[in-house]
Amino acid sequence: MDDRLPRYLKLRDEIAARIAALEWLPDQPLPTELDLSQAYGVAIGTVRKAIDVLEQEGHVERFQGRGTFIRRASFDQSLFRFFRFQRADGQRRPPQSRILARDVLPPPTAIAMSLKMSIEQIAAGAPTIRLSRLRIVGEQPLVREQIWLPHAPFSALADLPLPEFADLLYPMYEARCGQVVARASERLTIGEADEDDVEKLQLAPGAPVVVIERTAFAHDNRVLEWRVSRGAAAHFSYEIEIR
Amino acid sequence: MDDRLPRYLKLRDEIAARIAALEWLPDQPLPTELDLSQAYGVAIGTVRKAIDVLEQEGHVERFQGRGTFIRRASFDQSLFRFFRFQRADGQRRPPQSRILARDVLPPPTAIAMSLKMSIEQIAAGAPTIRLSRLRIVGEQPLVREQIWLPHAPFSALADLPLPEFADLLYPMYEARCGQVVARASERLTIGEADEDDVEKLQLAPGAPVVVIERTAFAHDNRVLEWRVSRGAAAHFSYEIEIR
């Protein structure tokens, strides 16, 4: 704790720590701004500025009249950020998901590193859960994914019958494992269709493929998930605003 | 002007209009917050909130002790956002630019639309300036670009001898034409190497190519430039934070 920091930033850190400690879940409001100002002995304007920062960082969301709430990432439309793909009727619905396989196994070193597993865990052969998944819009397989989860917080998913997996995983992480995804970081590259791409996505061998590697984080910066998604480059389109 | 809008947003709009009217250039400070609060008859906190918004939108930049200034876009590193490419010594320097050609001509309709030219202008065959450019890091040609500019504001560049073009265009737009780029929007897709790519970027025919279309805007939302950049997909890598 740096005494040179302004009060509102110190307060931000204190509240961020309580968020990281899971003191509130996305459906429970934080204390009101007045309560916080009294509890920490600062003016309400200072509390507001601290929460401004947390809001900009994506940790909380404010609703006038209701309160301030922990924010959950909502990437329902995330595939559509990268792939233009519409159903015949022009609608955008979350793609269907088909789990092809689930394995419980110690991860390759590179993936253990991406999951920020400790040296001890890696040496001890700590297991992970690997999901292989196909995402389908209409009848067309669009993207195939491999998803790696640390076993401990997600053990409930190691035994769940495959048919009970929903189309969207993040709500399941929250409902079944109490894990809230707060943010993610992604890396895009271009590769070539491998044998599985040819078979599962019906691509020509060697066709260009967009590869998206995503690391998803909790509010306390624990890595919750590492996934790699592959889809035909022909469908790829991505738009950015630069300021 | 909507009377239901809070005061700080109305004030934001007033200042934004003055920015759009080029009342200040990036090196001249805006009036101080105290001056603005007196000029508009609001409290200084309200002025600060209005400027907060303008700062978030990327219109202005604040410097404690110096003042508040119009922001210029600085995409010096913009190619490196998309292409991993290092010099032998690991440094990242802005790529060199070689202008291959400059033409003054009426644009194809699609590009006239992208430049937001009016129907009348298009019908009258209003000219544009087209630059063909190669961007080179070390000895390696990395990206080739076609850049289209509306003729009127950029006429100074229609006559400038090609050797006087600098590696970075946006500072030239400002210095020679008084045009400040405030923001841009980009669209990424994947294509195949065409004949020019094969020749100028030394790619195999049909090799995957990343295509970046950029529209650059002034503070008043005039389109200043439309450009398309093409580079080998093999060098492509892009990272995003999602919140």
Add this chain to the structure above:
DNA sequence: AAGTGGTCTAGACCACGGT
């Protein structure tokens, strides 16, 4: 030393959501 934006306070009133 003078002038700028940054922090902090204390309090009033407004707009919205749920009871």
Add this chain to the structure above:
DNA sequence: CCGTGGTCTAGACCACTTT
């Protein structure tokens, strides 16, 4: 109706830049 966050005020003091 009450409680929430949102707006607005007036003023004090701090940190930094320039003269």
